[in-house]
Amino acid sequence: MGQDYYAALHITRNAEDAQIKKAYRKLALKHHPLKSVEPASVEIFKQIAEAYEVLSDPVKRSIYDKFGEEGLKGGIPQEFGSETPWATGYVFHGNAEKVFHEFFGGNNPFSEFFDAEGKEVDLNFGGLRGRGVKKQDLPIQRDLYLSLEDLFFGCTKKIKISRRVLNEDGYSSTIKDKILTIDVKPGWRQGTRITFEKEGDQGPNIIPADIIFIVKEKLHPRFRRENDNLIFVNSIPLGKVKTLDDRLLNIPINDIIHPKYCKKVPGEGMPLPEDPTKKGDLFIFFEIQFPTRLTPQKKQMLRQALLT
Structure with missing residues (x-):
């Protein structure tokens, strides 16, 4: 305060x-x-x-x-x-x-x-x-x-x-x-x-x-820092992540995305004060945007997907 x-x-x-x-x-x-x-x-x-x-x-x-x-x-x-x-x-x-x-x-x-x-x-x-x-x-x-x-x-x-x-x-x-x-x-x-x-x-x-x-x-519009690691929250679908030093990272996702899914990117966090040539990690969390309404056709498609 x-x-x-x-x-x-x-x-x-x-x-x-x-x-x-x-x-x-x-x-x-x-x-x-x-x-x-x-x-x-x-x-x-x-x-x-x-x-x-x-x-x-x-x-x-x-x-x-x-x-x-x-x-x-x-x-x-x-x-x-x-x-x-x-x-x-x-x-x-x-x-x-x-x-x-x-x-x-x-x-x-x-x-x-x-x-x-x-x-x-x-x-x-x-x-x-x-x-x-x-x-x-x-x-x-x-x-x-x-x-x-x-x-x-x-x-x-x-x-x-x-x-x-x-x-x-x-x-x-x-x-x-x-x-x-x-x-x-x-x-x-x-x-x-x-x-x-x-x-x-x-x-x-x-x-x-x-x-x-x-x-x-200061608060950052894209990243949150935790110790030497950086936290990035991304809305699905995932595109590219722009780092603090203006590089674009292509993040391949081969896993099933769920609400608590987190992708760890080693060595893309903050520099370590003891050795700035080394860095912490970048953790990417995903915001899954659920629809507020579904048409009858989409509801039927969802039932079929869950039953298969």
């Missing part, structure tokens, strides 16, 4: 723009890492930032309402027959403080936490994070939606992230963009994790968080 952005902001699905902004403002100030010492607040701060970024954008919100998180992040299907059957999915940049900065405005959205000389102010919210003690932020996990073709052939994905980078003074910071490159290997499975160490926000007494991308498979 995907994330519930409305629940994250404590609002209903028919909330108006003003209510979304009011909810984010209240929760962002409550759970900001400089104001809360609760360990869970760091993750909550990121969740509400992502929720606000989606729900405050009419296009993203419309896609999310209709297709859910999977459609929003994995891309939504376009018209049948298009050369690019899936629209580009949404990827949250992972920088909750960027959302905070853009919402509250100003060159330094954290100015309220410091005095005129730039020294930390001891707030009545449990104080600031331990001074002089470096602590690594929790990992930032993001889904990476890939098509079966991406996972079959392998590919290169470039993802732009925005993060806070310390300035030369070692105290103030600036938001900068960075491109992360992911070399997808043939045969990667759903759940594969790609870790970029310490690519999160920088700051005083902070060890930047690791950014982890987790592979998710």
Whole structure:
């Protein structure tokens, strides 16, 4: 089940723009890492930032309402027959403080936490994070939606992230963009994790968080993957099967086809991650289409066939 952005902001699905902004403002100030010492607040701060970024954008919100998180992040299907059957999915940049900065405005959205000389102010919210003690932020996990073709052939994905980078003074910071490159290997499975160490926000007494991308498979219009095998469902009569690498396979069937019949084609599945030169198998299931009505003549022919 995907994330519930409305629940994250404590609002209903028919909330108006003003209510979304009011909810984010209240929760962002409550759970900001400089104001809360609760360990869970760091993750909550990121969740509400992502929720606000989606729900405050009419296009993203419309896609999310209709297709859910999977459609929003994995891309939504376009018209049948298009050369690019899936629209580009949404990827949250992972920088909750960027959302905070853009919402509250100003060159330094954290100015309220410091005095005129730039020294930390001891707030009545449990104080600031331990001074002089470096602590690594929790990992930032993001889904990476890939098509079966991406996972079959392998590919290169470039993802732009925005993060806070310390300035030369070692105290103030600036938001900068960075491109992360992911070399997808043939045969990667759903759940594969790609870790970029310490690519999160920088700051005083902070060890930047690791950014982890987790592979998710997009739905495919023809194939379903099970481990390293591919499942193909074909309606009788059988013609040719077009593989992921655009080859046409002629599948000879010499057996009697029944509702549970399955044809195994060795070596036509997904590449094995351990050795991409080897592949899993292709399993073809058949949809037998039974007629809803029979003429008296066809009924008689069927009786004769069953009695012989």
